[in-house]
Amino acid sequence: MKIYGEDCKNFTEPLNNSERRPIVMIELKRFGIELSKKHLKQVTSYAINAGCEWILLTNGWEWKVYHVEFGQPPKVEILDRWNLMEDGIDELVRKFEIINYKSLKHDRLNKIWKRVKVLAPSSLLAAIVAEDTLKTITRNLRKNTGILVNSEEVYTGISKLLNEAAAIAMSNIKIPKPAERVKKPKIKEDKENQIEEESTS
Incomplete structure (x- = not known):
């Protein structure tokens, strides 16, 4: 286990099983030091x-909890945050x-x-502009109102309700094309032939 800090650059304590990965990387700053992007970048590298x-x-x-998504480049997103000086007791307990x-x-x-990812703006917007959802809204x-509008018009109307960031995210989502309708075979001639056969018999 490695501990890093302002006054202790590299203190090492051996773990029982060195092959196990840590669940959480904790960065403790001195009380009174305001957390910054520099601190996040530091602990992210660890x-x-x-x-x-x-x-x-x-x-x-x-207190801030972040998730690291390993990729090229790695992506760090905040999961939750709280403040002992501002949040209530019940909230802090949770x-x-x-x-x-x-x-x-x-x-x-x-x-x-x-x-959290399911309820992220990109996921919600994708669900809103899904084909079935647009059909329901239409x-x-x-x-x-008694007025018929198409899916593209509904899409444009929804985009006007969003702030700039959400509108940009929505612009990256393609409007699904309506599924092609399966044409039913014509059975009119068959029915007429059947009627003629019944009348002759």
Whole structure:
């Protein structure tokens, strides 16, 4: 186990099993030091080198939990944050529960992260402009107003409701093309032939 800090550049404590990867890389800053991008960059490099997926950055009163997605380049996104000076007791209890021993043992951070990603703007926007959703909106608009609009018009209307960042994200999502309708075989002639046969018999 390696511990890094302002006054201790590299303190090493051996682990029982050196092959095991750390679950969370923790960066503790001195109380009173404001957390910065520099601190996050520092602990991120430690996490990447150790193959660690989670980061906890704190100065004693401000706490931040980050997720590391390994790629080229690696991507770091915040999962949660809280402040001992600003948040209420009940809120703090819920926040600290996600990093307690039981939560880490049962991989709760990953479960929370999956839910966060599902509810991310990109995921929600993709669901909103899905073919079935656009059809439902079109149908409801016609029902409520008596006016028929198409999916592209609904898409444009939705984009006007969004802020600039969300609108940019939405512009990267393609409008799904409506599925081709399967033409039903003509059975008119067969019915006429059947009627003629019945009449002659």
